[in-house]
């Protein structure tokens with residue numbers, strides 16, 4: 001099951017573009033894949049490098065006996081490169097679990113998850129941590145900022161941990177894009193919710209990861225701040241060639257995405 005595109009990659013994708021029409025069946029991405037890693041096939045012979053991420057027949061249960069919950073029930077999804085993909089569904093439908101498995105934050109009971117051509121379900125802890133650090137960015141609903149660090153220190157934290165210096169020109173661009181230049185010395189407690197979330201977005205963008213997972217990034221924001229965050233994520237895809245997977249309950253947030261995956265009771269809803 002592929003995500004359902006709402007518009008083709010070649011259509012206008014500026015932050016102010018409006019997106020008409022309902023979801024259609026997914027076409028494969030038209031742009032050739034970026035040469036991020038060597039071509040690789042899974043056991044079914046599918047070239048997985050054309051996708052930024054894939055989940056293949058993923059099952060995940062929590063608890064045992066009467067308390068057993070099937071969070072993901074044979075879920076197969078593919079996230080084309082350089083697309084903004086929304087994951088929607090009712091509360092408890094498995095959205096966060098899917099995101100966590102695809103990001104390597106949680107292990108599936110069975111099935112496989114790939115980031116690019118790499119089967120992350122086959123990686124050990126150290127390799128998985130390194131892959132997440134080098135190739136994946138995260139934006140969480142609860143921001144997950146370090147309270148003792150300034151906005152700028154939070155933004156550069158992943159690079160600092162990895163022992164890399166962020167590209168100053170790129171960092172400058174990201175800071176301007178989030179509109180927080182005059183707040184860089186503030187700690188999270190001195191920032192509004194929208195500003196904190198923009199710091200979290202800048203942190204995810206600053207290292208230029210190929211893939212960003214965002215779990216309800218606008219869930220705690222007023223509509224104006226939410227629109228600012230969505231515009232930023234949209235730019236990350238349109239102008240920076242990143243791929244975004246965003247869990248959301250909000251149909252207007254999903255409207256900014258290219259494709260929508262809808263989950264129901266741990267399964268991908270077919271149309």
Ligand SMILES: Nc1ncnc2c1ncn2[C@@H]1O[C@H](COP(=O)(O)OP(=O)(O)OP(=O)(O)O)[C@@H](O)[C@H]1O
Nearest residue numbers: 062063069070071090091092093094095096097098
């Ligand atoms: N750690 C856990 N222990 C037990 N059950 C869990 C755990 N995490 C999730 N679940 C269950 O798995 C199912 C899917 O949860 P998940 O958080 O993925 O759903 P969701 O669609 O993200 O929900 P929401 O929109 O409310 O955040 C739910 O029934 C949930 O109660």
